[in-house]
Amino acid sequence: MLDILQKGGIILWIIMVLSVLAMAIVIERYFYFKRIKVDAEKLYIRIKGAFAKNHFDEALSICDSNVSPLTGLMKVGIAHRDQPEFVQKEVLKDAARQEIPQLERFLTPLGTIAHISPLLGLLGTVTGNIKSFGILGGGTSFADPSVLAKGISEALITTAAGLIVSIPAVIFYNYLIQKVENILIKMENQVNEMILLLKGQKKERTGDEV
DSSP states (O other), X not given: OHHHHHHHHHHHHXXXXXXXXHHHHHHXXXXXXXXXXXXXXXXXXXXXXXXXXXXXXXXXXXXXXXXXHHHHHXXXXXXXXXXXXXXXXXXXXXXXXXXXXXXXXXXXXXXXXXXXXXXXHHHHHHHHXXXXXXXXXXXXXXXXXXXXXXXXXXXXXXXXXXXXXXXXXXHHHHHHHHHHHHHHHHHHHXXXXXXXXXXXXXXXXXXXXX
């Protein structure tokens, strides 16, 4: 392994560092999405039941025990349940926008790694070939074929390494982007559902007061 790294040169070391960073990002995102995963439909039914009984503390407790961007929206809606509908809508939309940076955290670096890894591999190919052809031009290839082989090895190793890092990075990047988009769609639907729930709950309270 060390011999391969030596043959690949400095560019291969850079690619290896990027591969470690990409792996760390994927692992961190995996545990993050696993931690915030909730059954939104069941959660909404439980909170709706608490609302029907005017048990708002119970609804907040349900949200606190199921931490996720979706329950975060619900908590904001509950906190502003007495506000006018247009205020509730703006507050919920603002809360949803504030969740986006956390959902997309580290995805830009992962996408960058996915795109530059093959380019670095190509750069290694170019520099390796330059060394090889420079040796040939100097007429020393037959005298020291190992030097020529080293340049060719660097060219081939860095290309392969760049692709090996890039392919899984692209796959995970696209997967995570799709996951974020799905969560954002759910959050958008959740905003509308919370508005309807709060509106219905306010009508019920108004009717009871009358």
